[in-house]
Structures are given as structure tokens and as C-alpha cells.
Amino acid sequence: MLDFSLSKEQLDIKERAHEFAVKFMRPVARKYDETGEWAVDVYKAAFDFGYLQALVPAEFGGAGKTQVEEAIVCEELAWGCGGLYTSIMANGLAMTPVLIAGSPEQKKKWLGMLAEEPRFAAFSLSEPNAGSDAGSMSCRAEKRGDKYILNGTKCYCTNGGYAEWYALFCSTDPNKGARGTSCIVVPRNTPGLVVGRSLDKMGQRASNQVELYLNDAEVPVENLLGKEGMGFIIAMKTLDQTRAAVAAGGVGVARAAYEIALEYAKTRIQFGQPIFSNQAISFMLADMAKKIEASRLLTYQAAWMTDNGLKNSKQSAIAKTFATDTAMEVSTDAVQILGGNGYSRDYLVEKCMRDAKLLQIYEGTNQIQRLVIAKEIQQGN
Ligand SMILES: Cc1cc2nc3c(=O)[nH]c(=O)nc-3n(C[C@H](O)[C@H](O)[C@H](O)COP(=O)(O)OP(=O)(O)OC[C@H]3O[C@@H](n4cnc5c(N)ncnc54)[C@H](O)[C@@H]3O)c2cc1C
Incomplete structure (x- = not known):
């Protein structure tokens, strides 16, 4: 049965992750973007919230989250800061080969240690x-x-x-x-x-x-x-599973840029009216909203397939490509909507644009994702 609504528990997860992003990420996002320093304070808090060890099964002391829950959290973290999100999300990437191919002893040893204190792999x-x-x-x-x-x-x-x-x-x-x-x-x-x-x-x-x-x-x-x-099989299976979290990152970065652009378009007056009144601007925002919603649905679908043990090479490649191309397009258009302010570091949209670019490159470039999709459709999948 189809159900597009998040459960009460999933909504709580989303709200908590958003509060985390507001409290621990946004206030320091610019600082760590400028210095490139390792954000020990943020990662300690991420551990306290269970995000660094989200995918460690509960039996080894972790949060035991599903991929859908991970995607919900990752959207909010990337909304908070693309760079800090990547550090946290990549811990899940590192532990996935162990989850896929590790023996119970290996899982206990290598995953268990990540659940003991803020640690990275x-x-x-x-x-x-x-x-x-x-x-x-x-x-x-x-x-x-x-x-x-x-x-x-x-x-x-x-x-x-x-x-x-x-x-x-x-x-x-x-x-x-x-x-x-x-x-x-x-x-x-x-x-x-x-x-x-x-x-x-x-x-x-x-x-x-x-x-x-x-x-x-x-x-x-x-x-x-x-x-x-x-x-090689472990690597490919890992990436099939984790690309939903990258897609979720695309949704988060795109949403961050979109929200700023929307607010700006409604309040910036030129020629005696908000710039939103120009169809050229409002249609850009409509396209942003459209692509963000579609990206989120594709992300949840790819993550849900992993949670249900379904092969999702095609869907995870589609979600990753669509959502991260969306992040790039939306953040670039957001810079345009803010005009000169968009290009300045006084607003976050230029950071979103720089952060979005990497999403199209890592965990397999978006050209390689299209190769994956093409191979899958050639095989009738
Ligand atoms: C910040 C950052 C973080 C990363 N994190 C990790 C990590 O944690 N672990 C890890 O293992 N790797 C990581 N990577 C590596 C990343 O996955 C690779 O950069 C990516 O897979 C592309 O490889 P490449 O850079 O060698 O580019 P190349 O493979 O040299 O590709 C160059 C260009 O050619 C295109 N291209 C190549 N082959 C084809 C083809 N057959 N058809 C069409 N186009 C093609 C590519 O899409 C790209 O545009 C990271 C990269 C960056 C920049």
C-alpha cells in the first residue's frame, strides 16, 4: 500500500534533526567553512544525538537506524551545513562494508567501537x-x-x-x-x-x-x-545503499538555498514591488520547489528499497543524480535571485552552491550514475 506521510516516529526524528542543525550546525557553518578546521564540538553533539553511529545496529550499542531514517536525518544535517553533514554521513558509508560482509565478531569489534564514543571510520x-x-x-x-x-x-x-x-x-x-x-x-x-x-x-x-x-x-x-x-561487489552494494544518504544531502542543500531565495524574493523590492511578483523569479522558485519535492520522494524510495532488502542500483543512482543535480541547479538559481547579495558571503547561498558541487562528484560522479542507470534499463530493470 502506498503511503506518502511520515509516521509520528519519523516526524519526531525529522524535528529533532532539524533542531540539531539549527542549534549545532548553522551557528558554526560559516566558521568551519572558512577555517576548514575539524569541528570537534559538532561531532561530539552528533554522537550524543546518535548520528555518528546511526547505522550501528542496536546490538552493538548503536542507534540502529533504517536507511529511511538516515535519509530523513541527512536532509536536515545537509540543510544545516553541507560540509559537516558529509563528515557525519561518511561514517555510515565507512561502516556499510562491515554491515554487508562482516562476521558477527568483526561487526562487534569495528562497529562497536564507533558506538562507544565520538569516533570516525x-x-x-x-x-x-x-x-x-x-x-x-x-x-x-x-x-x-x-x-x-x-x-x-x-x-x-x-x-x-x-x-x-x-x-x-x-x-x-x-x-x-x-x-x-x-x-x-x-x-x-x-x-x-x-x-x-x-x-x-x-x-x-x-x-x-x-x-x-x-x-x-x-x-x-x-x-x-x-x-x-x-x-568490488561489496563496494558496489555499499554505494547502492548509501547513495540515498547523498541524495538526501542534495535535498537538504537545495532546501537551504531555496528557503533563503524565497524569503528574499518576497521581501526585496525593485520597481515598487517584491521581485517575487516577476514571473521570471516566481517560476524559478516554482521549479525549485518542484525539483526538491521530486528529489525527496526519489530519495525515500531508494532508501526504502534498501530497508526492504530490494535491489536498488537503478533507483539509488536515479535518486543520487536527480537530487544532487537539483542541489546544484537550485543553489545556482538562488544566487541569481539574490543578485549581488547572492554572490557575497553575507548570505549562505554561495556556500550552498559550492557545497552542492561536490555532491555531483563523490560516491560516483553523476556521469557514472547515468552509466549505471543506462546499464540497468538496457537489462530491462
Ligand atoms: C571531497 C571528496 C570526497 C571524496 N570522498 C571519498 C571517499 O570517502 N572515499 C573514496 O573512496 N572516494 C572518495 N572521493 C572520490 C570520488 O568518489 C571520485 O573523485 C569520483 O569517483 C571521481 O573520480 P575521479 O575524481 O578520479 O575522476 P575521473 O574518474 O578521472 O573522472 C573525471 C571526469 O570524467 C568523467 N568520466 C569518467 N569516466 C567516464 C565514463 N566512462 N563516461 C562518462 N564520463 C566519465 C567523470 O564523471 C568526471 O566528470 C571523494 C572525492 C572528493 C572530491
């Missing part, structure tokens, strides 16, 4: 020469006795500078290409692992991305998730 798939073509990675894990010896370089690892461990993808059999890929949990204190400098970015500057250098880094074989050769 990171998802490390990308390499300097293997971005969209992630299956061509060259980072190598060689099995020697009861250890894997890792060598290679990973990049763009979100939260990597502050993570306790990395869900790291590497090749255990270079002759097999993507089918020779495995996912190994690499603890931060692993000898031979060096964390590089933080990336200086256009937007989402409160979030942290680093390169990781692995020089004969030794990891126990028991840190392998699933079986050797399952890494």
Missing part, C-alpha cells in the same frame, strides 16, 4: 589512477602467513585524517582485475600506514579528505571482510 576506494574506474585499482594486498602486506596509495578518503580504521579496497589478485579486489579493515595505527595532507577544497570545507600511503603495511588476515575477490 573511513571508506577508502579511490586511488590517484582509479577514480570512476575503481575496478582498475593498483593498491595491492599480498598474503604472507597470517598477515596481508599492503602497498599502494589511496586518495580522497573522507574523514581519513581522523579515522580509527579504514574499510580499504585493494587487489589480492591483480590477474583477476575487479574480481581480484578485496576489502580489508585497516586500523589507523597500522605500521607502514601514513596519512597524508588534507585536501584544500572549493566547498564542504568542514569535511576532511586525505591520501593514504601504504608501505608494507601489515594487517592480520582476520581483517578481511567476506572472502578474497568480493571487494
Whole structure:
């Protein structure tokens, strides 16, 4: 049966997350955007609210949230600040390979520690020469006795500078290409692992991305998730599940920009009337509202499919592409509606525009999402 209304419990989750964003994110969003510092105070509060450990199952001490609940929260967090949202959301990204392929002991160990205190983990798939073509990675894990010896370089690892461990993808059999890929949990204190400098970015500057250098880094074989050769499947399944949270981020950033533009259009007087009275402006706002609503519905659908154990490669790629393209379009139009003020740092819309751009790039660019959608529809899905 179709039901488009949120339950009382879901509405409470949304309201609480909005209050969190108003109280802990908006007041410091500009500061962390400018400094790029690690927002310890915000992440401590996010832990107290259960957001850092949202996807850790209750049996391991976490909040045990569903993907729909995660999407509801993520929209509000991204409304608060795109960069801070990414730091919090990416903890869910990092823990998903463990949720998908970890043994009960691995879940207890790696997820349990994230539920004990404000702690981070990171998802490390990308390499300097293997971005969209992630299956061509060259980072190598060689099995020697009861250890894997890792060598290679990973990049763009979100939260990597502050993570306790990395869900790291590497090749255990270079002759097999993507089918020779495995996912190994690499603890931060692993000898031979060096964390590089933080990336200086256009937007989402409160979030942290680093390169990781692995020089004969030794990891126990028991840190392998699933079986050797399952890494690429784990990565793709992970991204199918987590793209709804990125789509939700798109909805949140778009909504933040839209609300400011709407208020401005109703109060800014030119030629003796509010600029909203011009159809050129009101139609822009109508299009914004239309795309935001559609994005949210697609986001909930993709998340709901994960919660119900349904394969959602197509729907999560559609939701991610539509919602994050919407964030980019809406925030760009919001800057236009505010005119000169839109371009100044006195208003948040320019930040929304910078933050939105990244949503179209990470967790698979929107070109790659279109490849996923095309492959799915070619197969009749
Ligand atoms: C701030 C930030 C955070 C990130 N966080 C993480 C993280 O936590 N973990 C992680 O593993 N990675 C992370 N990434 C990496 C991100 O997922 C990659 O940047 C992305 O997948 C694209 O890879 P690339 O940058 O190498 O671009 P490329 O793959 O080199 O692509 C360049 C351009 O070509 C296009 N393109 C490539 N192939 C095709 C094709 N076949 N058809 C059409 N167009 C194509 C792309 O869409 C893009 O526009 C992050 C990146 C950034 C910038």
C-alpha cells in the first residue's frame, strides 16, 4: 500500500534533526567553512544525538537506524551545513562494508567501537589512477602467513585524517582485475600506514579528505571482510545503499538555498514591488520547489528499497543524480535571485552552491550514475 506521510516516529526524528542543525550546525557553518578546521564540538553533539553511529545496529550499542531514517536525518544535517553533514554521513558509508560482509565478531569489534564514543571510520576506494574506474585499482594486498602486506596509495578518503580504521579496497589478485579486489579493515595505527595532507577544497570545507600511503603495511588476515575477490561487489552494494544518504544531502542543500531565495524574493523590492511578483523569479522558485519535492520522494524510495532488502542500483543512482543535480541547479538559481547579495558571503547561498558541487562528484560522479542507470534499463530493470 502506498503511503506518502511520515509516521509520528519519523516526524519526531525529522524535528529533532532539524533542531540539531539549527542549534549545532548553522551557528558554526560559516566558521568551519572558512577555517576548514575539524569541528570537534559538532561531532561530539552528533554522537550524543546518535548520528555518528546511526547505522550501528542496536546490538552493538548503536542507534540502529533504517536507511529511511538516515535519509530523513541527512536532509536536515545537509540543510544545516553541507560540509559537516558529509563528515557525519561518511561514517555510515565507512561502516556499510562491515554491515554487508562482516562476521558477527568483526561487526562487534569495528562497529562497536564507533558506538562507544565520538569516533570516525573511513571508506577508502579511490586511488590517484582509479577514480570512476575503481575496478582498475593498483593498491595491492599480498598474503604472507597470517598477515596481508599492503602497498599502494589511496586518495580522497573522507574523514581519513581522523579515522580509527579504514574499510580499504585493494587487489589480492591483480590477474583477476575487479574480481581480484578485496576489502580489508585497516586500523589507523597500522605500521607502514601514513596519512597524508588534507585536501584544500572549493566547498564542504568542514569535511576532511586525505591520501593514504601504504608501505608494507601489515594487517592480520582476520581483517578481511567476506572472502578474497568480493571487494568490488561489496563496494558496489555499499554505494547502492548509501547513495540515498547523498541524495538526501542534495535535498537538504537545495532546501537551504531555496528557503533563503524565497524569503528574499518576497521581501526585496525593485520597481515598487517584491521581485517575487516577476514571473521570471516566481517560476524559478516554482521549479525549485518542484525539483526538491521530486528529489525527496526519489530519495525515500531508494532508501526504502534498501530497508526492504530490494535491489536498488537503478533507483539509488536515479535518486543520487536527480537530487544532487537539483542541489546544484537550485543553489545556482538562488544566487541569481539574490543578485549581488547572492554572490557575497553575507548570505549562505554561495556556500550552498559550492557545497552542492561536490555532491555531483563523490560516491560516483553523476556521469557514472547515468552509466549505471543506462546499464540497468538496457537489462530491462
Ligand atoms: C571531497 C571528496 C570526497 C571524496 N570522498 C571519498 C571517499 O570517502 N572515499 C573514496 O573512496 N572516494 C572518495 N572521493 C572520490 C570520488 O568518489 C571520485 O573523485 C569520483 O569517483 C571521481 O573520480 P575521479 O575524481 O578520479 O575522476 P575521473 O574518474 O578521472 O573522472 C573525471 C571526469 O570524467 C568523467 N568520466 C569518467 N569516466 C567516464 C565514463 N566512462 N563516461 C562518462 N564520463 C566519465 C567523470 O564523471 C568526471 O566528470 C571523494 C572525492 C572528493 C572530491
